[in-house]
Every structure is written in structure tokens, then in C-alpha cells.
Amino acid sequence: GDSVTQMEGPVTLSEEACLTINCTYTATGYPSLFWYVQYPGEGLQLLLKATKADDKGSNKGFEATYRKETTSFHLEKGSVQVSDSAVYFCALATGTASKLTFGTGTRLQVTL
Amino acid sequence: DAGVIQSPRHEVTEMGQEVTLRCKPISGHNSLFWYRQTMMRGLELLIYFNNNVPIDDSGMPEDRFSAKMPNASFSTLKIQPSEPRDSAVYFCASSLQGAKGEAFFGQGTRLTVV
Numbered sequence: 001g002d003s004v005t006q007m008e009g010p011v012t013l014s015e016e017a018c019l020t021i022n023c024t025y026t027a028t029g030y031p032s033l034f035w036y037v038q039y040p041g042e043g044l045q046l047l048l049k050a051t052k053a054d055d056k057g058s059n060k061g062f063e064a065t066y067r068k069e070t071t072s073f074h075l076e077k078g079s080v081q082v083s084d085s086a087v088y089f090c091a092l093a094t095g096t097a098s099k100l101t102f103g104t105g106t107r108l109q110v111t112l
Numbered sequence: 113d114a115g116v117i118q119s120p121r122h123e124v125t126e127m128g129q130e131v132t133l134r135c136k137p138i139s140g141h142n143s144l145f146w147y148r149q150t151m152m153r154g155l156e157l158l159i160y161f162n163n164n165v166p167i168d169d170s171g172m173p174e175d176r177f178s179a180k181m182p183n184a185s186f187s188t189l190k191i192q193p194s195e196p197r198d199s200a201v202y203f204c205a206s207s208l209q210g211a212k213g214e215a216f217f218g219q220g221t222r223l224t225v226v
Binding site (some may be wrong): 041051 | 207
């Protein structure tokens, strides 16, 4: 079945540091890939997406590139802020269904 | 739009009691999902509906769990009888069918069964 593997957290960074959260996937067919973010006490929000190989999704300074050859979709940001502290989920969807398969989430804490 | 609205935000109940969680999806969205989030198991899809019809309930853990969507603007998730291991945050999400994977989540219901 479909699955998503994310790097274990928590990740603790100083403000303005570079961020990479690794994500790899296993899927039948050609999935669409997503990063969702969950701020404390809230539901998940879509951060960015990519629907085909070599697509780059970007939003709020975050980027991720759909790498079919390595089945990866790593999340990156060049300079994190305290306000980026949250849990980040990598996810995929296949076929025509809208249902998502999520990774376990990676907690990011950014300190001053 | 107010987004996906879930109620209650918090629920504390005693083991054996019936619990009903409620969800109002975003108007116009025709897919609705119920997820459960725990520290041990992460985010699990319990059931999803397209156009008010249950499509996949393979994630519903036991017969104690049931979900309904009587119309396009309302869904319930019921647990009867509740058990301590049901304690979790339950999220409802909605999307446009065809907008693959682009779901809008509610703020969740934190359920504690004591």
C-alpha cells in the first residue's frame, strides 16, 4: 500500500538557520505530493504541493521538489523564523481519490 | 467562508458513554474525511464520503465507531461505547472532489475518555 516516511523529530533550529525535512514515499501509480503544517492547537493547513515529477511546490519561503527517481519530496527553507515552529506532515494522494496518506509528522522548534 | 467547523472542541466523557462528534464542511465541498490523531499512531484516516456517500470506511477501528453524513452540510462520528483508548484528537476535513489531496481541516475535537 501507499506510505510516507519522514525524518524523526523534533528538529530544533536557531532563527535564520536553514531547514531540511526529509520525506520519501512508496505509492502505486503517480501520486500527488503535499506538505501540510499544523500549528499548536489547530488543524492541518496545506503548505505546498506538487503533482508531477520535477514540479517544485513553494509557499511562504518553503520549497519542495517532486523527485520521482528518488521517490522523495524534501521540505526546505533557507531561513526559518520563530513563527515557523509547528509540526510538518508530508503526504500523498493517488488516483482520483482525494484521500491523503500522511507521514508521522516532524516537529520543528525555532528559537531566538 | 468560516472553514470546516467541528464541535465540540473538547469532550471529556466516562468509559462506556456514547460520544458524538460533529462536523460542518465548507459549503460546496463534496468530499468529507474523518481523521484521528494520536501520539502513537499519528494521523489515521477513519472514513471518507463523496457526495454524502461513504466510500471507504476501512480505517474505522471497530464496530463501536460509526459515521453518517445525512446531507452535504453535516456529518457525525459516533463512538458507542467509548473506551479510554479512543482518547485522541479527531479531525474533520473537506475538499472538492477532484482537487486531489487539497483538504481543508477543522480545528479538531480533543476527546478524553476516562
